[in-house]
Amino acid sequence: MNFLKKYQNEFAEYDKLDHDFIDDDKIWVQLNKWENPTREDVRRVLKKAQQCVRLEPEETAILIQNQDEVTIQEMYELAHQLKEEVYGDRVVFFAPLYISDECANNCKYCGFRSSNKAMHRKTLSMEEIEQEVRIIIEEGQKRTVLVYGESPSTEVDFMCDTIKKVYSVKTEHGEIRRANINCAPLSVEELKKLRDVGIGTYQVFQETYHHQTYHEMHPAGTLKGHYRWRLYCMDRAQEAGVDDNGIGVLFGLYDWRFEVMGLLYHTIHLEETFNGVGPHTISFPRITPATDTPFSVQPKYAVSDSDFKKLVAILRLSVPYTGxxxxxxxxxxxxxxxxxxxxxxxxxxxRIGVGAYAESKSANQLPDKEQFSICDSRNLDNVVNEICGMDYIPSFCTACYRAGRTGEQFMKVAKSKFVHNYCIPNAIFTLKEYLLDYASDNTKSKGEEVLKRHMEMFRGKPIYDKIIDNLKRIENGERDLRL
Incomplete structure (x- = not known):
């Protein structure tokens, strides 16, 4: 079958829909209605947000349109509070692993687009994947997200083989314990194959929820040119039993205010359709320059730093249980x-180039192999060191996925705020592993102080003895202990 025609029957079914759950006009009506909210309007929404419940679109519109510095600061303070209540003071780490930059799509903003002749095309062999994974493991990572272009060389059976390969790689100190996937929308049957080989989170970003902009960015005649096939991909994932999903927007393609509303409507759709289970994660990257990609250099809807911070806080307030x-x-x-x-x-x-972990020591060194440029090229130890210095606890935990706490089960745990019973102890264990196996002396010193402080949180509680026992076992050479 012609690769570009592989989903034509499914496309036809979505084309029959009178509408989808993103109503562009309705979103703008809601935003325009609250163009100048009062402090009382904003504080009414914040009072509801304090209850750790998802906001409604008109409530989020009020926060988006708020320009008052006093209540914006109140938004920031409450966003911080909710993050601490639901997720604790931990920061989870991962590393992306690019498997292929071969792509049949021609997205205007992407360095991997099919018309970009400056890009060196490559799909990693299984031996090269193993080499990349070993490097990631030896830097201290325990979870990765595998990234693929959409092409005949990266169809689902190949993806399954790559996941198996990633999980098979073991080094002296560790292994990848969770392999997430960032790839094209797939059919239910394809997603079942990924489920059966142990996929972690399944990520597909809509890029933009604005219908006209979507079609301008993604030419007709390409697989990515079908808006609804992409929009409903998480519905198919849930149907396939892949219940740990990540959605996102590439900010800069259209007005950031509209896109935040789109992310909220997507969350609402999933929660209403799948018994309260929304996305496990939301990503919100901003466009950065890509090789020979003029659109990426000065996008019309570039998001300022101040608006970026504001949209992050609004997302936390609007969807408090989503990573x-x-x-x-x-x-x-x-x-x-x-x-x-x-x-x-x-x-x-x-490193975001295909084969870049083996070929370069940091990002932005292989412009003909990288999808875009990144702005934080520090190594893992430097970032772990900084997080420890900020009084957060770095976490390499993958326990929920392997204990079956995904989808509906994860939401139950998150909404009951049991993070302190599971996530913080598991962060303690995985940070201890990192400090023993990979950390520089300075990071080790800072990390031990973080561990002491977090262990004190549990003193006098039933779980304290278990934490102490597991830490002793880790010091004696055991690994991958978790609750």
Whole structure:
């Protein structure tokens, strides 16, 4: 079958829909209605947000349109509070692993687009994947997100083989314990195959929820040119039993205010359709320059730093139980600031070219192999060191996924705020592993202080003895202990 025609029957079914759950006009009506909210309007929404419940679109519109510095600061303070209540003071680490830059799509903003002749095309062999994974493990990572272009060389059976390969790689000190996937929308049957080989989170970003902009960015005749096939991909994932999903927007394609509303409507759709289970994570990268990609250099809807911080806080207030991912596209100082506003996951030591971990020591060194440029090229140890210095606890935990706490089960845990019973102890265990196996002396010193402080949180509680026992076992050479 012609690769570009592989989903034509499914496309036809979505084309029959009279509408989808993103109503562009309705979103703008809601935003325009609250163009000048009062302090009382904003504080009414914040009072509801204090209850750790998802906001409604008109409530989020009020926060988006708020320009009052006093209540914006109140938004920031509450976003920080909610992050601490639901996720604790931990920051989860991961590393992206690019498997292929071969792509049949031609997205205007992407360095991997099919018409970009400056890009060196490559799909990693299984031997090369093993080499990349070993490097990531030896830097201290325990989770990765595998990234693929959409092409005949990276169809689902190949993806399954790559996941198996990643999980098979063992080194003296560790292994990858969770392999997430960032790839194209797939059919239910394809997603079942990924489920059966142990996929972690399944990520697909809509890029933009604005219908006209979507079609301008993604040419007709390409697989990515079908808006609804992409929009409903998480519905198919849930149907396939892949219940740990990540959505996102590439900020800069359209007005950031509209896109935040789109993310909220997507969350509402999933929760209403799947018994309260929304996305596990939301990502919000901003466009950064890519090789021979003029659109990426000065996008019309570029998001300022101040608006970026505001949208992160609004997402935390609007969807308090959803993990928020801030990638290395952002510069160091912005990442530091948004962690306190609700970010729960970051990458570090990132290289985004295909084969880049083996070929380069840091990002932005292989412009003909990288999808975009990143702004935080520090290695993992430097970022872990900084997080410890900020009084957060770095976490390499993958326990929930392997204990079956995903989808509906995860939401039950998150909404009951049991994070302190599971996530903080598991962060303690995985940080201890990192300090023993990988950390520099300075990071080890800072990390031990973080461990002491967090262990004191549990003194006098039933779980304290278990934490102490597990730490002793880790010091004696055991690994991968978890609750």
């Amino acid at each position: 928020l991912i801030c990638t290395a596209r952002e510069p160091e100082h912005i990442r530091r600031e948004v962690i306190s506003l609700g970010v729960s996951q970051i990458d570090a030591g990132t």
